Amino acid sequence: MPDQIKLRVARYRPEVEDKPTFNEYDVPLRKDWSVLDGLNHIKDELDGTLSYRWSCRMGICGSCGASVNGRPKLLCATFLTDYAPGPVRIEPLANFPIIRDLVVELTDFMHKLSAVKPWLIREEEQSVDEGEYLQTPEELADYKQFSMCINCMLCYSACPVYGLDTKFVGPAAIALAQRYNLDSRDEGAGERLTILNQPEGVWDCTFVGECSRACPKGVDPAGAIQRYKVTAATASLKSLLLPWGQQ
């Protein structure tokens, strides 16, 4: 194994350059090192001006999404040795506006996240004095997978539909809506229907499935979207047949 590997890192400093360029850095190639360790080596030892986000370095905070050799990855959960002998091309996540270097803008997603009402909706709140809402392990299993999303944006970066039209609500936000819709304690599916059952909601999805392949946490947003299409179609049909009230 060589003891160095070359990282080709996308650079974009809007005050200095009009469009992204690449800088090359040689970093130690170590068995334990993630791509993030390589970037931290650059930042600490070679070039303090490189900007990227990271925090937990254990694949749970969702900060360090970037494109590695053209695929969306978590930098902290992607290892340099898997790319030896290199070079490794590191770019910001595709489909997002670039702020600086590897840092992309997430404002659009943050709006979509709120729009799907990702909180428990009840017709009647039960007081905590009366104890927990009961939920069996089987009921928990119905939505658990969709609750594992870390908002890392890899799915949006992989999604060809979002790439063409950023109005698409998108994989993570729809999966999160489904997380609450499928929760036995929730009664808010009707409220979420209006957002999800619009053209830019689930119907934009062409079921390419790239989102589920990119997801580092096994959430399967594509599955959530397909499942919701059935729900939404049934609800639309019901409102046609029973215009006096949705169930």
Added chain:
Amino acid sequence: MSTSHDIVIVGGGGAGLRAAIAAAEANPRLSIAVVSKVYPMRSHTVSAEGGAAGVIKDDDSLDEHAYDTISGGDWLPDQDAVEAFVVEAPRELLQLEHWGCPWSREPDGHIAVRPFGGMKKMRTWFAADKTGFHMLHTLFQTSLKYPSVVRYDEWHVTRLLVDDGRVCGVVALELMSGRIAAITGKAVILASGGGGRVFPFTTNAAIKTGDGMALAYHAGAPLKDMEFVQYHPTGLPFTGILITEAARAEGGWLINKDGYRYLQDYNLGTPTPKPVLRSMELGPRDRLSQAFVHEVAKGRTIDSPYGPVVHLDLRHLGAKLIDSKLPFVRELCRKYENIDPVRELVPVRPVVHYMMGGVHTDIHGATGLPGLFAAGEVACVSINGANRLGSNSLPELLVFGARAGRAAADYAETAREPGSAIDAQVEDEVRRLQRDFYARERGRERLATIRVEMQKIIEGAAGIYRDGDTLAKAADSLRELRERAASAAIDDSSRTFNTELPSALELVGMVDLAESIVHSALRREESRGAHQRTDFPARDDDRFLAHSLVYRDVDGSPRVEHQPVTITRWPPGERVYGS
């Protein structure tokens, strides 16, 4: 530029979001700002794994939770605070359940609990082994319901604004634009977490640089019990990634190079095949990490490229239990160690995990400075004393986050608007950032050089065992390092998402924290909980049944005072484990 709210919360993790919701519910007319240097769902609460303690089962009692917490903290916790905490913890956890937290369940649908270290009853609620992740996302998503909560995502707070002794806002740097602005309010709640990154080897995320402690310390609020730093006994050797205590609670064993469950040699009980509460691998973290040091001295550990390790043995638990109760442990071991714990031993070593100390507050989260509140790891109430029990920190940030939110809402209703005196402070701060950071002349040393040196000093002096001579030398070295940290090189002068400038600010604060730790440790001439002095090996209740309070003097040096512990019903006794 300046924006104005009623309450400004610094930090968007568990404590900050709980405080925001509590304040919004206490008074919907208040405008509440949540200022965080990361998007809130990136906060370090996300990494908590094992669970959250709260009495809920019939065989348990509040007094037992209180006693476990107080004895676990080696009688340094304030007992009035602990009593309030154990009463409110179950209610807070239920509230989170009502907001949608996917707690693991019994077959009949009730909340499931698991054992945890130092706890005599099973009372730790869990969401598999991603409890903090689920709590944080539940809180964040729930917070989106409240229109009065306004977020400042990726804003780095650089100073507190103080008008005539009252804290009334912050100055912050927006990372995306480089804009520096005042965010004023009648009350400020610090909820920015601990500072594990002061140490070289830690479970803590990169953002855990103790910023809130440094902000309070600079504004004149004392830091309490800073010498008490928790080493978690089971971190992965290279990364420091946490392997949760739940792995032992579910039946995992700690073994040395001979395959021997060595904890039996350290007054922690006798080994049994099934886990026994408050015994062996379910002893408290301070005692387990200390036992590791003795095993190293006896030559009974295993050598690794990253120093001596012991093994965590989960093989006898089987794939089914590991996949249902500890799936994240398996994922982390496979990803970061290329090990499958179903079939292989997991190498682990003690790793800095948590600061028991922090900004001194009362049981409502109020600090000594009017208008300034604090909750969560940044604060020291203290319920954790000399050693926090595993699974007490998550309920702590809920209970005291909510308390601080309500207290700040009360305070804000009657407090005066910030006066015009702060305008000058804002201008000062903008000038300081411009001159000392953006326009810093080429510095001599890299930030990383100073950071590594600080970490080496603090680990050498204030690790699991300490002594007076080493601490005194460290105090001298850190004083010198404080100067160097203020003039280190900053390559990046860009206004757009400059990440080096915040690192430079964090480093200055971290050196202050390191000094506060070393000075508090030097003055505490006894051994208690996580603070073990080889030159003073016994607990000394006559002199040190007291909290350390460290103030920053005008010249920047730390000054340590002591203040008595509040005892209500549990007089100091011996910590007994293994029975």
